[in-house]
Amino acid sequence: MSREVALTREEREARARVEGLGIDIDAFAAVSNVFRVANAVRNYMERNLLAEYRLSFSGFTVLWVLWVWGPKESNVLAEESGISKSTLTGVVKTLEGLGFAARRPHAADGRRVLVEATEKGMATVREIFPRFNALEGEITRDLSTAEKEELARALRVMLHTVEA
Amino acid sequence: MSREVALTREEREARARVEGLGIDIDAFAAVSNVFRVANAVRNYMERNLLAEYRLSFSGFTVLWVLWVWGPKESNVLAEESGISKSTLTGVVKTLEGLGFAARRPHAADGRRVLVEATEKGMATVREIFPRFNALEGEITRDLSTAEKEELARALRVMLHTVEA
DNA sequence: TTGAAATCGTTCGGTCCCTGACGATAGGAT
DNA sequence: ATCCTATCGTCAGGGACCGAACGATTTCAA
Structure with missing residues (x-):
């Protein structure tokens, strides 16, 4: 049911680097994307809305x-x-x-x-x-x-x- | 297909407060939970792992x-x-x-x-x-x-x- | 009733984090 | 050869962020 969404370049390269180290890729992808989104949205809100109110x-x-x-x-x-x-x-x-x-x-x-x-x-x-x-x-x-x-x-x- | 997961008390009360203001609850729930998880996990990692290495x-x-x-x-x-x-x-x-x-x-x-x-x-x-x-x-x-x-x-x- | 322990908000020291300004360097146009 | 402009990393200033230590207050037990 999952539409295709391209991994970012960073994510692709990171996966290649940690391959074969016994890393849980699904947990890694889930958690690291939470941080990426939180960071991006936080900055977005501060710049485009909150800054106006200091x-x-x-x-x-x-x-x-x-x-x-x-x-x-x-x-x-x-x-x-x-x-x-x-x-x-x-x-x-x-x-x-x-x-x-x-x-x-x-x-x-x-x-x-x-x-x-x-x-x-x-x-x-x-x-x-x-x-x-x-x-x-x-x-x-x-x-x-x-x-x-x-x-x-x-x-x-x-x-x-x-x-x- | 979605198993039931109780909303936190905070989330329930917040919903009640913003009801009838024409708020997009689904967008609100999705975004605010991203922040809550990012915050919690960041603190968790710093305290339980990263602090050890300063x-x-x-x-x-x-x-x-x-x-x-x-x-x-x-x-x-x-x-x-x-x-x-x-x-x-x-x-x-x-x-x-x-x-x-x-x-x-x-x-x-x-x-x-x-x-x-x-x-x-x-x-x-x-x-x-x-x-x-x-x-x-x-x-x-x-x-x-x-x-x-x-x-x-x-x-x-x-x-x-x-x-x- | 009085002293010990718990709990409250603040302060302190250190790091993170941003925007804006800066000096230094580079590169392109004349 | 010399400007003009773009780009680089850093610094300054202000706020966010934490854990630890602290004074003030409250609570509870003896």
Whole structure:
């Protein structure tokens, strides 16, 4: 059922180089292409959309999480954004500088800090997200709906294994 | 043909939040899961394998490219490693510090610089790559061979679209 | 009630990563 | 022979990124 798709030159040459070393080529192809796509799409989004708002990919991700779930403790926000606590500190600092987010002390626990999107931050996500999603559509335009679903499913399986 | 795989809690809640905004859910699911997996696997590799050699993911990537293709001009090396020229300057500097790579002036063109892996660098890749690939196998162990091939194929299609 | 242990967010040091600007070198046209 | 332009790798500046160490606060056991 699989239409032919040419391997890139890099992939062809790499295969030739590792031939006969007992390498699991299918695992190699699957994983390395995940990195290649993630890298390419990340750069694409930053250059063609996010730069306009002076947002990095991480900055947008954090803001998006805040938009979806509302105010969150740093702790949880870092976890859901897929970055470390210490990185989040810096990203939120940048977001504050842009007027997109604010910090608020926790009412009951003096150690904790709540991060929330400002009204400006919320408005910005409302503006960006549909455009972001439109680009996602562009990027996946040569895949059928079934193929997109199957792709997402396979990735969820991997995620489940890695995060176990 | 698609076995059931539970959406993560994050994905379920995010869908609920963006419902009715005319969002292309399939494109959203496909792309966002690429990022989640890339992130998770990158961290996994750095923590469980690369840290042992004091290599970052990028450092390993560059060294691997050198191992596969031999000495390369900075220019081309950056391109194949998926990073910018200026980033490569820093990464190669780190690799030099670790004794894994060396710089050599181009014979005919005074502007160019050739980067090559040292013997120690080559030996290190020979040692790491099979272990790296074994982890790739682990990570994809719950996908059939056909599913891995289909995953790689779908990603190549996206790559072709983004890099066009 | 008080001291030990756990947990919180931040800081620190080091690397990665980008864009934009730069000096150096090369190559082609006059 | 000498400009003009293109291309090379690097540097500067700003932000992202991590693990480890840290002070502040909370919690729990004695």
